[in-house]
Amino acid sequence: MYDNSEISSRLKDLTTLYEITKELASSQDLSESLKKIMHILSSMKSMENGTVTIINPITGKLEIEVAHGLSEEKRLRGKYTIGEGITGRVVATGHPIIVPQIAKEPLFLNKTGARADAIDQQRSFLCVPIKHGEQVIGALSIDRYYEGGLTEQANTDLQFLTVLSGLIAESAVRIQMVNQEKESLYSENLKLKRELSEKNRINDIIGNSSKMQDVYEMIHRVVDSNATVLLRGESGTGKTLVAKALHYNGKRKDKPFVVVNCSALPEPLLESELFGHEKGAFTGATERKTGRFEQAEGGTLFLDEIGEISHAVQVKLLHVVQERNFQRLGSTKLINCDVRLVAATNRDLEKAVSENKFREDLYYRLNVFPVYLPPLRERRTDILLLAEFFLEKFSKENNKTIKRISTSAIDLLVQYHWPGNVRELQNCMERAVLICDEDTIKSIHLPPSLQTADPRSKGSPLSLSSAVENFEKELIIEGLKKNNGNQTKTAQYLSTSLRIINYKIHQYNIDPKKYRI
Structure with a gap:
């Protein structure tokens, strides 16, 4: 029969185990769970300095995983070889040990320095192995003060800790299995995303970021339409690639794809380039010329830098967009055209309209289906993907075997603000490949512009340390x-x-x- 004090003690043990089991069952983070368990032991069982020591599978040493009541600095001091000190011996033998009084035990090393004062030195030290099957994976230890020396309570506490160590081992294995399953699901999810990305990727457009996925979605929606598309975005964001994608992935892919850079030609030449001219239409017109609209018949005409055209050309372009016919310079004959129009600009057309620099009616005719191309600084997750693509491309072109980009170079690439966008990154990687004589692109191979911080960013310089x-x-x-x-x-x-x-x-x-x- 048990007396009242023993019944009270066993009820407290059951209550404590219940709280601990509840914590272990609900947690997926073993380290955080162990910290809470050590706190429970301290508050409910008067067990101080609760410590869980685990064998590091890489170094083979015992390291303190969780320590209640110890600072981080003291915790990091707690490293033992197997067999060293009381904890090391418990792990080596697989048997629990009770040290009646810490101050009188020569094997007690006190590496953490947590038992410095006289009261701590009078405490007892209890340590039990943590086992998974027959394999010892670590140890659980606590300090406890027994008034009048060791009593039967110490053996009861040792049994309690042995039961607890078993629960910890089982939870560690369960959490490890759950985490492995999560990691497997995460890897599978990434694989599916990559496959989906490959499916959605169009021609030479590289990018898996959410903003590029939005671009792919917009391209898919309009690719087989005859609607005019207006590509918006900074210089170097890939507007020409998207224009090609719209043509070569659509129903007009077997017809011509014709490009006109509107900013590269003065007004008279641009008008002739777009619509053609008859012989004798102007000085120097010695023969009839077929314009780009005629050349693109049945296909796609890409008007790059559309925001740079003059008012006179804007009027004629508006007529073609509305009526689907035009006249060559020097001719009165109307020529019907079936052309898919794609325009691109890096200018703020809305501002140009408000300043009467761009016709409002033409703006609305062109802006039927706008597609925004994000700058590279807004799709930083694509930077490494693009850099590796260009690395492979230019390595092949220059017959070099450069396998990878170093961590320091990656840091510079990701942190840089890329005012020239993808075009600047392409030039940067081509230069790096040309001057690299190793198998790895390093930070020294990148242009000086990348070695300096973004002038828009504010922060203190990097210290020497x-x-x-x-x-x-x-x-x-x-x-x-x-x-x-x-x-x-x-x-x-x-x-x-x-x-x-x-x-x-x-x-x-x-x-x-x-x-x-």
């Missing part, structure tokens, strides 16, 4: 990539020790698993 840290981090990541995430080989590759590599990896929060193929 930060620059050194960034350089160290880049070297380690480069080494891990080249050695398939193997830290030992990375240490050899960088001519340093495994201990220093491990320390730096933890310091810079680098995950070697990311670099395993």
Whole structure:
């Protein structure tokens, strides 16, 4: 029979286990869950300095995963080899250990420095192994003060901790399996998105960002239509590529695709270029000329930089768009035309209309189906994709074997503000390929303009220590990539020790698993 104090103690144990089980069952983050469990042990069981130590599968050392009541600095000190100290011995043997009084146990190392005062030194230390099947994966330990020395309560607490360690092990395995399943689903989702992106991608247009997906959607909606399309966007955003996509993916793909750069020709020549002229129409017109509208019959006419045309040309263009016929210069004969019109501009046409620089009626005729091309700075997730595309393209053209872009170069590419958009990125990568004599594009191969910060951004300059840290981090990541995430080989590759590599990896929060193929 149990007396009242024993019944009360066992009820408290059951209540504590219930709270802990509830926490473990509802959590998918083991680390956060363990922190809450250590807090429960402290508040409900008077167990202080609750610590979970786990074997690091990479280094093979014991490292404190969670420690209640310890600062981050003290937690990081808690590293042991298997067999070292009380915790190391528990993991090595797989058997629990009770230290009656911390101050009198020579094996107790106190690496964290958490038991500095006299009261802490009088406490007992209980440590149990965390097992998954027969394999010991770590240890659970607590401090507790027993008035009058060790009592039967210590054995009860040891049994309680053994049960708890089993729950922790089972939850760790369950959470790991759930996370693996999530990772698998995430990978499958990415694969499907890539396949969908490949399906939606049109000709040479590169981009998976949400803004480019919107562009693809707009192209698909209007590709088989005869509606006039107005492409808006800054210079270098790919308006010509979209115009080609509209033609070569539509029902007119077997007919001509004709391009006119409206800003490259003065007014008299542009008018002749668009509509043609008869022999003798003006000085120098020695023979009849077929205009671009006639050349594009049945196909697509792409008018680039439409915002630059004069009022006189605007009037004639409006007539063609409305009536679908035109006259050659020097002729009175009307020529019917069946042409899909695609126009492009980087100008603010609405402002030009308000300033009477562009005809309002022509603007509305052209603006039937506007498509906005986002600048590169608004689709930063596409920068690396485009850079790798250009890297492969120019490497083949120049018979070079350049396999990748370094982390530091990627950082510069992503952080730059790209005023010249995709065209500037293309030129940048071509230059980098030409001057690179290695298998990796590095930051030194990029133009000087990328080495300076965005003038629109505000921030303090990088300190020397930060620059050194960034350089160290880049070297380690480069080494891990080249050695398939193997830290030992990375240490050899960088001519340093495994201990220093491990320390730096933890310091810079680098995950070697990311670099395993």
